[in-house]
Amino acid sequence: MRLSDAERQAIMEAVAESFGTEARAWLFGSRTDDTRRGGDIDLYVETALADDLPRRKGLFLSQVWRRIGARRIDLLVRHPNSPLRAIHRDALETGIRL
DSSP states (O other), X not given: OOOOHHHHXXXXXXXXXXXXXXXXXXXEGGGGOTTOOOOOEEEEEEOSOOTTHHHHHHHHHHHHHHHHOOOOEEEEEEOTTXXXXXXXXXXXXXXXXX
């Protein structure tokens, strides 16, 4: 996994603050491959909080950027009432739980 311990901790703190302490997060995409370089941070988050997801996503990004600096982050958020799409399954199958 190409995230430092500090980056991982910052992401998890921002997940808890933005999506609730019960939310779970996975890193997926190129950052899971230690042999690659660069790339954005692809995150998949499952949360039981379905209200005002656009605001929660914005809060999450601002919290992460404040902690680790501006980075390109692709964020997928799913709550239990939404369908499990192929991209969600891929993130769960290939991702690393944070």
